Amino acid sequence: MKWSKVLHFILIAMIPITFHFYSPSFAQEKVVRMALKASDIRSLDPHYGTTTIDYACIDPMFNGLVRFKPEDINPDKIEPDLAEKWERSKDNLVWTFYLRKGVKFHKGYGELTAEDVKFSLEKAANKTTSGFAADYAALDKVEAIDKYTVRITFKSAIPSVLGILTNYHGGYIVSKKAAMEKGEKFKFDPIGTGPFMLKDYIPKEKVVEVRHPDFFRAKPKLDRLELWFMPDASSREMAFRKGEIDIVEGEREQAWVNKMRGIPGTAIEIFGPGETLVLHFNLTKKPLDDIRVRRAICHAINLDELMKFLGPDVTEKLVSPIPMNYLGGTDKVPRYEFSPEKAKKLLTEAGYPKGLELSMVITEMSDYRRPMEQIQEQLRRVGINLKMDVITHTTFHQQIRKDVNPLVLYVCARFPTADPMLTQFYHSKSIVGTPTAITNFSHYNKIDDLIEKARGEPDPKNQKAIWAETQKKILEDAVALPLCITKFVFARKTNVDLGYEMRSTLTLVTPIKETTEIRK
Amino acid sequence: MLKYTIRRMIYVIPTLWAVVTFVFFLIRIVPGGPAVAALGSYATEESIRELEKQMGLDKPILVQYGIFLKDLCQGDLGRSLITNKPISQEIARALPYTLDLALGGMVIGVLLGIPTGIITALRRNRAPDYIGRILSLVGISMPEFYLGILLMYLFAIKLPLFPVLGGGDLSHCGSRLYHLFLPALTLGIIMTAFISRMVRSSMLNVLGEDYVRTARAKGLHERKVIYKHALRNALIPTVTVIGIYMSILMGGSVLTEIIFSRPGLGKMMVFAVKDRDYIALQSVIIIFSAFVFLFNLITDLLYGLIDPRIEYH
Secondary structure: OHHHHHHHHHHHHHHHHHHHHHOOOOOOOOEEEEEEOOOOOOOOOOOOOOOHHHHHHHHHHOOEOEEOOOOOOOHHHOEEOOEEEEEEOOOOOEEEEEEOOOOEOHHHOOEOOHHHHHHHHHHHHOOOOOOOHHHHOOEEEEEEEEOOEEEEEEOOOOOOOHHHHOOOHHHEOOOHHHHHHHHHHHHHOOOOOOOEEEEEEEOOOEEEEEEOOOOOOOOOOOOEEEEEEOOOHHHHHHHHHHOOOOEEEOOOOHHHHHHHHOOOOEEEEEEEEEEEEEEEEOOOOOOOOOHHHHHHHHHHOOHHHHHHHHOOOOEEEOOOOOOOOOEOOOOOOOOOOOOHHHHHHHHHHOOOOOOEEEEEEEEOOHHHHHHHHHHHHHHHOOOEEEEEEEEOHHHHHHHHOOOOOOEEEEEEOOOOEHHHHHHHHHOHHHEOOOOOOOOEOOOOOOOHHHHHHHHHOOOHHHHHHHHHHHHHHHHHOOOEEEEEEEEEEEEEEOOEEOOOOOOEOOOOOOOOOOOOEEOO | OHHHHHHHHHHHHHHHHHHHHHHHHHHHHOOOOHHHHHHHHHOOHHHHHHHHHHHOOOOOHHHHHHHHHHHHHOOOOOEOOOOOOEHHHHHHHHHHHHHHHHHHHHHHHHHHHHHHHHHHHHOOOOHHHHHHHHHHHHHHHOOHHHHHHHHHHHHHHHOOOOOOOOOOOOOOHHHHHHHHHHHHHHHHHHHHHHHHHHHHHHHHHHHOOHHHHHHHHOOOOHHHHHHHHHHHHHHHHHHHHHHHHHHHHHHHHHHHHHHOOOOOHHHHHHHHHHOOOHHHHHHHHHHHHHHHHHHHHHHHHHHHHHOOOOOOO
16 A cells, blocks of 8 residues: 555656656747737738737738838838838829838748739728728729839828838738638738748637748748737746746736846836827716716826826826827827816816716726726715726627716727827717717717818828817817826846837737847 | 437437527627627727628527527537637637546546545544545635646746646647646646545445445455445445536636636637637537536446446336
């Protein structure tokens, strides 16, 4: 009996040692493993990828005609990518792009030509083949003039032509041959020109990309990139601590940042553009149809306390619905200082001297739930009893589009010009519940002319002035209250050298480029 | 016995039909849809409607149900609404990870649980019994996600013996077992707690029976009394419990799979709920239900092998 116990113990002890020898080893390969807060990808077709994990997987595989610098999303610094140079007509409606020669698609799909660009942009503009067709509504036609020249004509001027041609959303260029050959399968077997190409997609586990040896900028320094889907924060942290993951998506909380800073060999990346937290008031719901009630809520919310609660390192001030680092963002807007007295006075004037009660739904996602719980507490102090039902994130998105909430907290990032946010949140065509609905939860309809005027304004100075006017109006009418910006937080092993200094990115994750490498 | 088995298998069909019908309608009542989940924050009303049309969700629900049943009868589980991949392929890929985990957890549970149960029963109201009972209580009370993280911390971070990431390479036995050990141990410890308590209780009942007293009075060696006369009878209720737990383990693998990032069926099911991927969800539930029926059938058949008094009609 005793001997069998000893044998049993030895056998168990041998298991890890034995299996360790059998486990595959990639010691010779230069691999970066990134863990993201995600369950799975939706699509690797760049014209359908809408989630952070999609962006993370798509970005290393594709290029646009132009690109943001890897470390910076400043629209003024957009630089050539697949196009070497470009020229435009005086009215900004006709743009001609001259392509680089010798750019190779992955897996032998040939050289990039003007036909691929024409196909890609037409695909991006078609709502049956793209999730971003609305961004290309002004596109008139795309012509392949010769093998390396593309002419793009717009029906009307748009705020940033280069913006919709960057390495983001519909701007990514795909292989025409591969897309036509693979059809629906292209979503999970895409072909681009980027520094990495798809090797394997294991549903619910990871995407594996390998070096594209013919990448036009330079041979990528990494052999392989693995993007793991890990929704559980503790598991991501454990895998990072163990060294099985090199870059990990963090929680946007001060406590997480402080904890991870304590791990030796760890660099914390906190970068922009971040996501704006804006509280939208539904002007069609009583009592929020009364501007005094909306202003009372604005005065009752202590933004400094909220930012302190969310974490000073991971938040940034937001004074207008459009962040200052977006083209058209301004701080010349009315502000509602924190004043419970003013809030109570306004409520009394509006006929609610004893306070009032509001009911709403909120998603279980901590990025929304935590700030909203803090606001709930702040409103309670001035007599506003906010009842919140916590529901799943998908249901939340559906419910807020059905006008269920009097208050909608919306967390998002958009292309860094004022127009997308103003159009989607404050133009009457975007009012929820209408056939053209996007995300106008307020039902606001008083700045349509200004938004459209700014969109077609050729002079950048005038355009910025009109955008500033729209933001001023939004806050004067207390349609929405900008709360703050929460930045993206990642932890990285210091031996992973990104090859650039991270400041901001539209892919919302640390971009892996051909310059990224592992240092010893 | 063969007749009994065939009859039980036939009963599975209407039961499975009832389950899938219930699930089919239930998941469609829940607010939120796959199109909203897929399009995320960029969803416009128009794009949601367009995607729903592409997904076939614009058809009346009874038409969708008819199509679903027809496809199911032809063995076609359909395509994921989110990834558009054939569900059968995704299940075929995920199922081995879940079966590995459930079987691994059960093997550990049986290997540790039965001896622990015997020892605690034989040493009743003595130190080993108290320790065993306290440990089993801890095992039952401890949430598996907490136990998983604890084991991960001990055996992957502090003692870097096992990995924390993934399910390993399916075609590589060593890699598969290497990645299985910690998740299986997580479930195994919980199973040990349940099984040891069951074995202890059954053993205590059996040890007081006349035939055990008779066996001892005949002068049989104590080991023979315990293992041949007592344990064999005590195992009958234990086998029932193991059969039921095997089904629970399949479902209980959900949290363990998420913690250890194993791409199994449980993880697939949770994300299908989250993404409202109706097709994936109903398919996974069909598979889970089929396994529950299978384990119940095996349990019933095992009775006959363990207890010759049982006959099948």
